[in-house]
Amino acid sequence: MLEQKVKTSLFRVFGGQGSGRALAVRKELAVSQYWPRAEIDTYQRTRLMELLDIAVQSCPYYRRLIHDPLKSDGVSAREVLAQLPLLYKADVRRHWTELQTRRRDIVRLQCFQTGGSTGEPLRVCKDRRGLAEVSASILRGHSWAELQLGDRTASIKAHGRVSRLGKLRQALLNAVSFSSCADQGVLRAEVIPALKQFRPRCITGYPTSLLGLASELRPREIVIPIILVTGEMLFQHQRTTLEDVFGGQVFQYYGSNEVSGIAFQCNKGALHVTDEQVIVEILDEAGQQVWDRVGRIVLTDLRNVGMPLIRYEIGDLGSITREICECGRTLTVIKELQGRTQDVIIGDNGVQLSGVFFAGRFRDLKYVRSYQLVQKDPTLVQLNYVPAGDGADAEISSMIRAIGEKLGCTVVVQPVPCDELSLTRAGKTRLVVGLVGGPAPI
Numbered sequence: 019m020l021e022q023k024v025k026t027s028l029f030r031v032f033g034g035q036g037s038g039r040a041l042a043v044r045k046e047l048a049v050s051q052y053w054p055r056a057e058i059d060t061y062q063r064t065r066l067m068e069l070l071d072i073a074v075q076s077c078p079y080y081r082r083l084i085h086d087p088l089k090s091d092g093v094s095a096r097e098v099l100a101q102l103p104l105l106y107k108a109d110v111r112r113h114w115t116e117l118q119t120r121r122r123d124i125v126r127l128q129c130f131q132t133g134g135s136t137g138e139p140l141r142v143c144k145d146r147r148g149l150a151e152v153s154a155s156i157l158r159g160h161s162w163a164e165l166q167l168g169d170r171t172a173s174i175k176a177h178g179r180v181s182r183l184g185k186l187r188q189a190l191l192n193a194v195s196f197s198s199c200a201d202q203g204v205l206r207a208e209v210i211p212a213l214k215q216f217r218p219r220c221i222t223g224y225p226t227s228l229l230g231l232a233s234e235l236r237p238r239e240i241v242i243p244i245i246l247v248t249g250e251m252l253f254q255h256q257r258t259t260l261e262d263v264f265g266g267q268v269f270q271y272y273g274s275n276e277v278s279g280i281a282f283q284c285n286k287g288a289l290h291v292t293d294e295q296v297i298v299e300i301l302d303e304a305g306q307q308v309w310d311r312v313g314r315i316v317l318t319d320l321r322n323v324g325m326p327l328i329r330y331e332i333g334d335l336g337s338i339t340r341e342i343c344e345c346g347r348t349l350t351v352i353k354e355l356q357g358r359t360q361d362v363i364i365g366d367n368g369v370q371l372s373g374v375f376f377a378g379r380f381r382d383l384k385y386v387r388s389y390q391l392v393q394k395d396p397t398l399v400q401l402n403y404v405p406a407g408d409g410a411d412a413e414i415s416s417m418i419r420a421i422g423e424k425l426g427c428t429v430v431v432q433p434v435p436c437d438e439l440s441l442t443r444a445g446k447t448r449l450v451v452g453l454v455g456g457p458a459p460i
């Protein structure tokens with residue numbers, strides 16, 4: 019108990035700007051996660067109307083966009099949102115300054131840059147109060163995995179270099195980080211011995227970074243109870259491998275640099291939306307809100323009054339449900355995440371294959387260490403792969419046959435062996451890279 023108090027105090031001092039407020043909001047979130055659904059709906063609506071008010075009053079972009087009064091009497095937050103147009107990445111780039119608030123009491127916006135895995139990087143600003151709320155949502159998400167403040171945590175990060183001050187802060191908070199770009203030699207000589215000495219309770223990183231580390235370890239050579247993954251699609255066989263090697267439980271976190279802390283996995287396996295802070299809509303091909311079926315994910319970040327993102331189309335596919343989780347939390351559940359809207363291979367017959375298809379169909383490869391499909395043009399798909407033994411040619415030939423059968427006869431699948439797959443600017447691996455500017459999959 020005393021130890022936890024010390025760890026909380028260290029977080030309050032060294033946890034970054036707004037850590038005190040984050041701790042206070044965390045307490046509120048611990049209660050609101052069990053609110054009756056109607057109470058969450060009312061809360062969302064109130065926050066949305068406040069956000070819209072600020073946006074229209076103080077952001078030139080929204081002032082121009084929303085001139086007619088919205089129908090708000092007796093309608094839900096989602097019904098209010100349905101009256102508004104979507105905000106695309108291109109809009110954020112084009113109207114970057116106009117999207118920011120002119121309110122003088124909301125100062126010192128902090129900017130974040132996305133990795134730009136599907137093209138140009140994108141910058142989004144956030145205000146400090148909103149950032150503290152984000153931290154609180156992350157603390158709550160961690161608590162669902164039974165990860166407490168100050169528990170020993172190792173991160174495998176895309177940019178592993180940490181400043182001296184950063185290292186000191188990490189040491190005080192019981193954290194350590196390694197570069198996800200480490201090759202096999204560095205993993206064996208440096209990262210694995212350091213992890214054995216550090217004995218983390220939690221390891222966090224992109225699924226492919228953690229799988230790269232796992233491939234150098236015998237099962238349970240290092241036992242890590244909590245495995246937090248984020249940033250890329252997580253496929254079932256990857257989850258199984260990570261749990262087998264580290265002997266722990268995988269917990270998924272869905273967030274992005276534009277909108278952080280969107281959803282966290284509970285101990286019953288459901289990915290719960292941070293409903294108090296973010297409204298997740300799923301839109302079908304006609305732009306209508308849908309439940310229990312896959313569509314485009316559209317987000318409204320209720321926290322960010324500094325640069326309001328209202329109905330922001332993040333470029334991911336997924337589905338949400340109103341089904342209540344066994345854990346008793348009433349928060350919306352993300353039933354499925356299917357990766358980026360552009361991450362599909364399209365056949366001449368109109369068939370569209372996402373990473374979910376390839377990961378499921380080719381989960382038992384023995385002689386192909388990793389692979390990636392890149393659609394170069396409507397009739398050419400490049401299959402980049404890293405061979406891992408003499409049987410690679412046979413496995414690749416059978417993959418090409420299977421993919422060809424799905425995509426139709428004019429699409430050529432061209433195998434390209436390589437030493438390693440290229441990463442995005444954010445250090446992520448993409449299983450499927452669709453045609454840039456190609457049609458959306460639904």
Ligand SMILES: [Zn+2]
Pocket residue numbers: 284285286287288290343344345346347
């Ligand atoms: Zn749950």
